Amino acid sequence: MSLPLLLTIWQVLSMIIVNRLFPSPIMVAQVMWDAATEGRLLGDLGKTLWRAAMSFVIAMALGTAIGIAFGRVRWVDRLFSGWLLVGLNLPAIVIAIVLYIWLGLNELSLILAVILNKVPLVIATVREGVRSFSDDLDELGTVFRMSALRRLRLIFIPQLTPFVLAAARTGLSLIWKIVLVFEVLGSDGGIGYRISIMFQFFNISGILAYTTAFILVVLAFEYGIMRPLERRILRWRPVRN
Numbered sequence: 001m002s003l004p005l006l007l008t009i010w011q012v013l014s015m016i017i018v019n020r021l022f023p024s025p026i027m028v029a030q031v032m033w034d035a036a037t038e039g040r041l042l043g044d045l046g047k048t049l050w051r052a053a054m055s056f057v058i059a060m061a062l063g064t065a066i067g068i069a070f071g072r073v074r075w076v077d078r079l080f081s082g083w084l085l086v087g088l089n090l091p092a093i094v095i096a097i098v099l100y101i102w103l104g105l106n107e108l109s110l111i112l113a114v115i116l117n118k119v120p121l122v123i124a125t126v127r128e129g130v131r132s133f134s135d136d137l138d139e140l141g142t143v144f145r146m147s148a149l150r151r152l153r154l155i156f157i158p159q160l161t162p163f164v165l166a167a168a169r170t171g172l173s174l175i176w177k178i179v180l181v182f183e184v185l186g187s188d189g190g191i192g193y194r195i196s197i198m199f200q201f202f203n204i205s206g207i208l209a210y211t212t213a214f215i216l217v218v219l220a221f222e223y224g225i226m227r228p229l230e231r232r233i234l235r236w237r238p239v240r241n
Contacts, residue, residue, distance in 0.1 A: 023205040032209035040194065041213055048190040049217065051107070052179045055114035056172060062115070063122025063171075064164060070123060071130025087120030096182045105186035114178050121174065122167045129163025165230055172226070176218055 007025050014024035023031075035041035070077045070084070096113040103109040133156075146155075183192025191214050198206040 021202070021204050023208065027205055028208045028212060031205045032213055035206070035209055036213070040189075041210065044189055044191050044194045044210070045213060045217065047187075048179055048183065048192065048214070051111055051114070051183075051190065052172075052175050055111050055118060055179065056168075056175050058111075059115045059118035059171065059175070060122055060164075060168060063119045063167065064126050066119070067123040067126025067167075068130055068160075070127040071133075077127070084120055084123055087116070088124060092117045092178050092181070093185075096185055100186055105188075107187075110179070110182050110187055113182055114175055117178055118171050118175055121171050125163050125167035125170070126160070129160050132163075133159050161233055165233065169226060172221075176214075180214070 010025050014022055014027075032041065070080070092113070095116050096110075099109040099113045099116075103112070179190070180192035180195070183190040184196040187193045191210050195207050195210055198204075198210070
């Protein structure tokens, strides 16, 4: 009910505040439709989603592997924990600007900047997951003389999966925003790039239209993929009332 209420309030306010800088939701929807059918919305949206997907997959793979090493090998954690802290707190904009200066305003710089901002978060989350592993389950695997593969499948992965999913969800929400910001700084297309052009002309209807289209895709991904996947993977866990 909250979304229809928000749209209703927005529509009423737009009728009271008659100004080109405060378009109605109907006007924004019309601009979004025109941009999708006759403009560049779908192409820009595809570029942004491709960049986000590439960054997400690479960052999750690297971060999970390194996070496991941090959690299992003490000297690795002691040696590199300071760098992890720096990575978690280093402003994303600094990384993007430095890479754009070094490598130029290209696809590689943008994706690499997003990966470097995402990896520390995954490492920290997975590391804490590995540290929370139950010693009793490890002993159980030893008592039953489980093979390394069987222990990995029945003991290690089930305990790690909730933390990987948490890293994926929080990291994905971060990647969406970072990709758009980096596209505003410099790219040859994408939602952020198009919004930056519209900003120069104070085209608030276009900005809201592109933003709304992007939000709809994010919501579709969350409710159509992430949540069903999470329920399926974690169906073995007891349901709490």
